[in-house]
Amino acid sequence: MLFETYKLGSLELSNRVVMAPMTRVRASETGLPSESAALYYAQRASAGLIVSEGISPSKQGQSEPNIPGLYNDEQEAAWRPITQSVHDAGGRIFAQLMHGGRVGHPEINGMQPLGASPIAAQGTIFNSGGRLAFVTPVEMTVEQIQEQITVFVAAAERAIAAGFDGVEIHGANGYLIQQFLSDNSNQRTDQYGGSHENRARFAVEVATAVSAAIGADRVGIRFSPGGKFHDMNESDPEGLYTTLLNALNPLGLAYLHILETASDDINDRIREIWTGPLIVNPAIVGSADFVNKSNADRWLARGGDLIAFGRYFISNPDLVRRLRDGLELTMPDLDTFYSGGDKGYIDYPEWSDSAVG
Template identity: 75%
Template sequence: MLFDSYQLGNLRLANRVVMAPMTRVRATSDGLPSASAADYYAQRASAGLIVSEGLSPSRQGQSEPNIPGMYRDEHVQAWKPITAAVHDNGGTVFAQLMHGGRIGHPEINGMQPIGASAIAAQGTIFNSGGRLAFVTPIVMTTEQIREEIDVFVKAAERSIEAGFDGVELHGANGYLIQQFLSDNSNQRTDEYGGSAENRVRFVTEVATAVSNAIGSDRVGLRISPGGRFHDMNESDPAELYAALIDALNPLDLAYLHTLETAAPDVAELIRQKWSGPLIVNPATVGSTRYASLDAAKDSIERGADLISFGRYFISNPDLVRRLRDDLELTVPDESTFYTGGDRGYIDYAEWSPLEAV
C-alpha cells in the first residue's frame, strides 16, 4: 500500500512516501538556495511528495542562519530551476513556509523577533559564531497579526510562482504558529489567547487566507502535538488539537502532516477527527530513532494515508526503491547535516549491487 499511487487533491502522487521537510542551512546569507539544490531535490524526486526545507516568509521570520527565503523576487527566480528539476524527474514538491517567530535572533537577521507573547524561549540557537541565547520577542499587536498573515499569503503566492505545487504551513517544532497554539508561549488576553478555541485562531486565519489566495487543495499544515522542541509545553494537547481540527476541517486543506510527538490517545483523537488526507512522520524530532518501514506500515494500518521520512532521505536519494525492494539503507552522517557545501548533501549514491558484495 505504501508504494501505491495516491490522489492528493488534483495531484496524482506516484506513491505514498513523502520526503519530510529538513533544514540543511545551505542557502546564501540573503536567502538564495544553494547552487546544488536542484540536484539535491531532483535526486529524491521518486518520493510521491517532497516537502522542501523550511523557507522564511520574511526576513524577520528567519530562524537559523543560511535558511532559504521566499520573500523577494530573487528567491522566486532561484527556486524555479529547482522545482523544474523535480517535475522533470516525475516528482511533486510543496514549499514549507517556516516563520520562526521568537525562534530567531538579531545577530542572525538583524531584526528583533516577534511572538504571540513577550516570552523568550529557554535555550540557545545556532549561529555561525556559536550558540546564542534566545531573546525576548516583541509581542504582536492585532495589527501585526494581520500583517503576518499577509506575509504568509505573499510567500505562498511567490511559492506557486516559483513552480511549487503547493505549500505546507509549519505549525510544529516551536515556530510561530505553534507559539500561538501553546499556552506556555501564548499568554495573551485578547481573542488570540486563553482558550484553546482562541489559540487556534491564528493558524486558522493563516490557513484560510492562504487557501483563499492559492486554493485550499494546495495548502497543508504540519503539527507536532505535545512536542517540546524549542521550549513548547502544551498543557492539554487533546483539547487543543481537537479545537484545531474542528476549526480546520471545513477548509478542505490538502493534508495534515503530524509528527508522532503526542501521547497515543491524542494521536488517535487526531486520526479520528481529521477529515482530510493525513501524513504521519513516525520519527520524533530530536530522537535517535529514524522512521522505519515497519513503523510506516503500522501508521498506515492505524489510519495514515501517507508516510513522511526525514533523515533516511538525506542518505538514500532512492529511498522509495530501497524500501520497496528491501535493500540496505545507508545511515546518514549526522555531522554533515548543517555544515554547508556538497558533502553530505548531493554525494550520497543510489543503491548498487556492488553494495551487496
C-alpha cells in the same frame, strides 16, 4: 500499500512515501537556495511528495542562518530551476513556509523576533559564531498579527509562481504558529489568547488566508501535538487539537501532517477528527531513531494515508526503491547535516552505484 499511488487534491502521487521537510542550512546569506539544491531534490524525486526544507516567508521570520527565503524576486527566481528539476524527474514538491517567530535572533537577521507574548524561549539558538541565548520577542499587536498573515500569503503566492505544487504551513516544532498554540509562550488576554479557540485562531486565519489565495487543495499544514521542541508546553493537547482541527476541517486542505509527538490516544483522536488526508512522520525531534518501513506500516494500519521519512532520505536518495525492494539503508553522516557545501548533500549514491557485485 506504501507503494500504491495516491490522489492528493488534484495531484496523482506515485506512492505514499513523503520526503519530510529537513533544514540543511545550504542557502546564501541573502536567502537564496544553493545551486546544488536542484540536484539534491531531483535525486529524491521518486518520493510521492517532497516537502521542502523550511523556507522563511520574510526576513524577520528567519529562524537560523543560511535558511532559504521566499520573500523577494531573486529568491523566487532561484527556486524555479529547483522545482523544474523535481518535475522533470517525475516528482511533486510543496514549499514549507516556516516563520520562526521568537525562534530567531537579531544577530542572525538584524531584526528583533516577533512572538505571541514577550516571553523568551528557554535555551539557545545556533549561529555561525556559536550558540546564542534566545531573546525576548516583540509581542505582536493585532495589527502585526494581520501583517504576518499577509506575509504567509505573499510567500505562498511566490511559491506557486516559482513552480511549487503547493505549500505546507509549518505549525510545529515551536515556531510562530505553535507559539500561539502553546500555553507557556502565549499569555495573551485578547482574542488570540486564553481559550483553545483563541489560541488556535492564528493558525486557522493563516490557513484560511493562504487557501483563499492559492486554493485549499494546494495547502497543507504541519503540527507536533504536545511537542516540547523549542520550549513548548501545550497543557491540553487533546482539547486544543480537537478545537483546532474542527476549525480547519471545513477549509478542505490538501493534508494534515503530524509528527508522532502525542500519545497514541491523542493521535487516534486526531485521525478520528481529521476528515482529509493525513501525513504522519513517526518521529520525535531530536530522537536517535530514524523512521523505517515498520513505522510506516504501523501507521498505515492505524489510518495514516502517507508516511513522511526524514533522515534516511538524506543518505538514501533512492529511498523508495530501497524500502520497496528491502535493500540495505545507508546511514547518514550526522556531521554534514548542517555543515554547508555539497559533502553529505548531493554525494550519497543510489543503490545501483554502491552495490558490491
